[in-house]
Amino acid sequence: MYDLVIIGGGPTGLNVALAAEKAGIEYLVLEKGVLVNSIYHFPVNMTFFSTSQKLEIGETPFISHTDKPTRKEALEYYRRLQQAYELKVKLYEPVTRMERVGEEEAYEITTSKAVYQAAHVVVATGFYDTPRMLNVPGEDLPKVKHYYDDVHPYVGQRVLVVGAANSACDVALETYQKGATVTMAIRQHELYPKVKYWIKPNVENRITEGSIKAHFNTEVKAIYPDRVDLEGPDGVFTIPNDFVLAMTGYEPNYALLAALGLPISEDAAAMPLHNEETLETPLPGVYLAGVVCAGRRTSKLFIENTRDHGDIIIQQILARKGTSAK
Numbered sequence: 001m002y003d004l005v006i007i008g009g010g011p012t013g014l015n016v017a018l019a020a021e022k023a024g025i026e027y028l029v030l031e032k033g034v035l036v037n038s039i040y041h042f043p044v045n046m047t048f049f050s051t052s053q054k055l056e057i058g059e060t061p062f063i064s065h066t067d068k069p070t071r072k073e074a075l076e077y078y079r080r081l082q083q084a085y086e087l088k089v090k091l092y093e094p095v096t097r098m099e100r101v102g103e104e105e106a107y108e109i110t111t112s113k114a115v116y117q118a119a120h121v122v123v124a125t126g127f128y129d130t131p132r133m134l135n136v137p138g139e140d141l142p143k144v145k146h147y148y149d150d151v152h153p154y155v156g157q158r159v160l161v162v163g164a165a166n167s168a169c170d171v172a173l174e175t176y177q178k179g180a181t182v183t184m185a186i187r188q189h190e191l192y193p194k195v196k197y198w199i200k201p202n203v204e205n206r207i208t209e210g211s212i213k214a215h216f217n218t219e220v221k222a223i224y225p226d227r228v229d230l231e232g233p234d235g236v237f238t239i240p241n242d243f244v245l246a247m248t249g250y251e252p253n254y255a256l257l258a259a260l261g262l263p264i265s266e267d268a269a270a271m272p273l274h275n276e277e278t279l280e281t282p283l284p285g286v287y288l289a290g291v292v293c294a295g296r297r298t299s300k301l302f303i304e305n306t307r308d309h310g311d312i313i314i315q316q317i318l319a320r321k322g323t324s325a326k
């Protein structure tokens with residue numbers, strides 16, 4: 001029986017673990033993949049938009065060669081953090097369901113390998129596991145990717161980038177710069193206005209000069225092995241194509257949240273219900289932490305602005321246990 005089980009070993013799960021470690025709470029992190037699994041699956045050459053200082057947790061310095069750290073530096077940081085504090089993390093162990101047990105407020109957490117009991121649970125499962133689908137014929141072809149890792153496979157290829165936010169702009173630029181023929185299909189009449197200021201003008205200039213072809217007010221209708229049907233203001237048209245990079249965003253894994261027994265708001269945000277001050281869900285002793293809190297509004301929360309979640313939750317748990325932080 002643990003005081004606390006933390007589901008998800010991302011930056012947030014580690015942040016909560018560190019706060020628990022410092023408070024002397026007996027905890028365990030259950031992670032379905034590798035340590036900081038989402039970040040491990042980010043594009044290999046990716047640079048964070050936050051400065052390393054704004055990503056630091058537990059007052060542990062995050063050293064980076066430039067002001068904005070790379071994915072590789074972030075992986076090093078989180079590895080060192082876990083090792084330095086000997087954070088208790090079980091890897092490759094996906095949680096599949098959770099149930100309330102007994103008269104007391106305790107929970108049984110089932111993973112692919114074991115069953116655990118805990119008085120408190122933190123759900124820090126992020127949003128990177130479930131891509132937003134295009135829901136068009138041909139989306140299941142192997143040439144359609146919802147995750148982008150490296151530019152190399154796309155060099156010399158005709159690539160359609162779907163989307164207009166940060167990831168789509170990043171991917172369009174990198175594939176163009178390394179020698180792909182890039183077309184963008186953009187549902188709106190412009191790029192997402194909040195694309196980072198050091199990326200947006202670069203993409204706009206490539207579009208203006210015609211080196212990246214952008215179709216605005218345009219949606220993908222169907223994907224075939226050698227072409228794609230798009231629908232724009234003048235109707236349906238076809239472009240030749242080798243790869244579709246659907247950079248249309250991600251959302252929390254709602255099937256998992258249902259299997260954990262967590263209710264969801266019925267509005268467009270589809271937020272897992274929780275008290276925004278205490279982070280407690282309607283299940284007593286079960287908390288949400290990190291970017292999963294925002295539901296489908298995935299651009300609202302980041303590592304940067306959720307770093308206080310660990311301390312908030314641990315204070316709650318200590319109060320429930322009738323003790324105070326060390």
Ligand SMILES: Cc1cc2nc3c(=O)[nH]c(=O)nc-3n(C[C@H](O)[C@H](O)[C@H](O)COP(=O)(O)OP(=O)(O)OC[C@H]3O[C@@H](n4cnc5c(N)ncnc54)[C@H](O)[C@@H]3O)c2cc1C
Binds near residue numbers: 012289304
């Ligand atoms: C490309 C990209 C760049 C970003 N750059 C920045 C940035 O510069 N600054 C910033 O502040 N934010 C950034 N973000 C946003 C945010 O910081 C990240 O999404 C961050 O990883 C969120 O941390 P998290 O711990 O809440 O979720 P995640 O990092 O997604 O961690 C969730 C963890 O839960 C695990 N998990 C899921 N399901 C289960 C299960 N059933 N059982 C066990 N484990 C499970 C996952 O494997 C994962 O390791 C970026 C996001 C993206 C996609």
